Amino acid sequence: MHETLGVQYDLSTLKGQLDREELARRPPGLWRYRELLPVVDPAFRFDLGAGGTQLAALTRIPDAVTGNQLFMKVEGSNPTGSFKDRPIGVAASVALEQGARGLACLTSGNIGSAMAAVAAKAGVSALVLLLGAAGLADQGAAVNVEKYVQISAYGARVVTPTSSLGQLYALADRIEAELSWSFLHNVQAYQTDGDKTTAFEICEQLGWQAPAAVFVPTGTGTNLFGLWQGFVLFKELGFIDTLPRMFAVQPVGADSLVAAWEAHQDIPIVIDHIKPNLAPPISHRVSGYHAYKAMQESGGGAVAVTDEDMLAALKDLATYEGIYTEMASAAALAGIRRALVSGLLEIGDAPQTSIVGILTSHGLKNSLALAQVFPSQTYVEGTWEALGGYLEST
Incomplete structure (x- = not known):
């Protein structure tokens, strides 16, 4: 009764049509994977330039010294910013x-x-x-x-x-x-097919390998579920050999998957009231069973993060790596940090050493809401003395 409808593909035929070399010859983007998407008529493959987003290796952020390769999939560079x-x-x-x-x-x-x-x-x-x-x-x-x-x-x-x-x-x-x-x-069943392309790109960008773990800011859970389907499909097609562990990251007080996972429930828990937080896009009373099942099948889990966790991650991504992301997106890095500190994520012996966070949207999507957590605008007289004094004081 909890199963989610989806599109099925003829894997035997696809194996004869697609290989790594064929995909590599194509331009980046959503329709690079057209045989794995449910749009038949090319006239209806509306292309605004979605997909082909950067998988950014974090090289300056303090987390990068953990010994694991830490990457962020920068989805905010999509045409409408998410x-x-x-x-x-x-x-x-x-x-x-x-x-x-x-x-x-x-x-x-x-x-x-x-x-x-x-x-x-x-x-x-x-x-x-x-x-x-x-x-x-x-x-x-x-x-x-x-x-x-x-x-x-x-x-x-x-x-x-x-x-x-x-x-x-x-x-x-x-x-x-x-x-x-x-x-x-x-x-909605067709939406998860689009989410699969993020997983396809990650595997290609990691040299046709799946990461050890993927952390996804999660509201309804469709993105996490679609990503998992993408990794599974690529493995079935023989493009990758292993599958990642999938982790949902949710705000404290809007963490139905976390509550269910920690209580070993069979289905997600419905939260009576959402606790106000700075990440409304991923604040739901309940998340989908499909995402919960993907977490379980992959051997992953769920992590709850605070506003302080997300804000610290947002600032660090911008300050150290030049990546400005929405608060809900910064939950990905915040969740990775929580998982590493708590011991939930231990991948030292895994064949893959990379961890990927999904930065779901650009920071310009929600800048006004964050104005109060940053210093107010500073005004200085247009002289070297005034500017020099400001620089010395900061």
């Missing part, structure tokens, strides 16, 4: 290939940006039901200003509904029936 360009790029393309006349979604931001961009490229209408924070449809939470502006810039119509999630999902069905549009939550 990893959602992959799953939404695929799901929206499938929906339009199947005849949808427009696109709609329910989101706290990143899904809406990705969908609106595809709709603009395809020349179809887009409607975004924009929530203040994940799972807070009826609590009056303020929307993210940066994401609202970005979605609006793509030409989508944006409204913030004041109803329960149950009512909104009923509204989604009505949108599809009345307008012949596709509500993207109803084609």
